[in-house]
Amino acid sequence: MNLPANKLVFVGGMGAGKTTAIRAISDIEPVSTEMPLSQDAQGDKVETTVALDYSSIELDDGELLHIYGVPGQRYLDFMWPMVCEGALGIIVLVNAAGQQRVSSTIELLQEFSRIAPDASLAVGLTRTDQHGEVLIPQFRQALFAAGFRLPVMRVDARDPAQVTFLVRSLLSYRYAGGH
Numbered sequence: 069m070n071l072p073a074n075k076l077v078f079v080g081g082m083g084a085g086k087t088t089a090i091r092a093i094s095d096i097e098p099v100s101t102e103m104p105l106s107q108d109a110q111g112d113k114v115e116t117t118v119a120l121d122y123s124s125i126e127l128d129d130g131e132l133l134h135i136y137g138v139p140g141q142r143y144l145d146f147m148w149p150m151v152c153e154g155a156l157g158i159i160v161l162v163n164a165a166g167q168q169r170v171s172s173t174i175e176l177l178q179e180f181s182r183i184a185p186d187a188s189l190a191v192g193l194t195r196t197d198q199h200g201e202v203l204i205p206q207f208r209q210a211l212f213a214a215g216f217r218l219p220v221m222r223v224d225a226r227d228p229a230q231v232t233f234l235v236r237s238l239l240s241y242r243y244a245g246g247h
Contacts, residue, residue: 074132076158077135077137078121081163083140084140084225089225090137096124097123136151138151159189160176160191162192163194165198177211192234
């Protein structure tokens with residue numbers, strides 16, 4: 069059995085905040101493959117990842133934690149196993165505005181549990197500042213009912229402290245024996 073590499077992967081649907089979260093915690097300028105999609109009503113460019121994002125952060129012991137973000141589009145899911153191979157953790161980011169946020173999260177958790185069975189999982193709900201009606205206890209309970217006992221929390225993908233806390237929660241859970 070191969071031991072997991074110091075690799076962490078961010079997954080989630082389009083607009084969940086994967087690229088933003090990686091940028092927030094990176095020690096180096098991330099490699100990004102974002103491409104423009106369109107412009108929104110305010111004229112802001114809307115982009116999406118078409119291959120992957122990559123960066124790294126230096127851990128307290130001097131080792132590097134390699135951070136990847138995979139595209140959320142299903143037609144690019146052939147990349148998921150390649151990027152997730154050997155990952156010690158996978159963070160599923162979920163846009164709180166999503167209509168099917170619980171079912172899509174369960175679907176992603178099932179998929180990535182199959183793809184990377186040795187990886188620990190955590191869930192971060194993004195954009196809750198815009199959708200305050202999303203209640204974490206009910207969301208967590210729905211995931212527990214589907215068989216997923218893992219860290220679940222609100223996270224502002226733009227805030228380095230919050231993203232770091234989510235990463236540390238995943239790592240703590242993993243090394244406390246939660247898997």
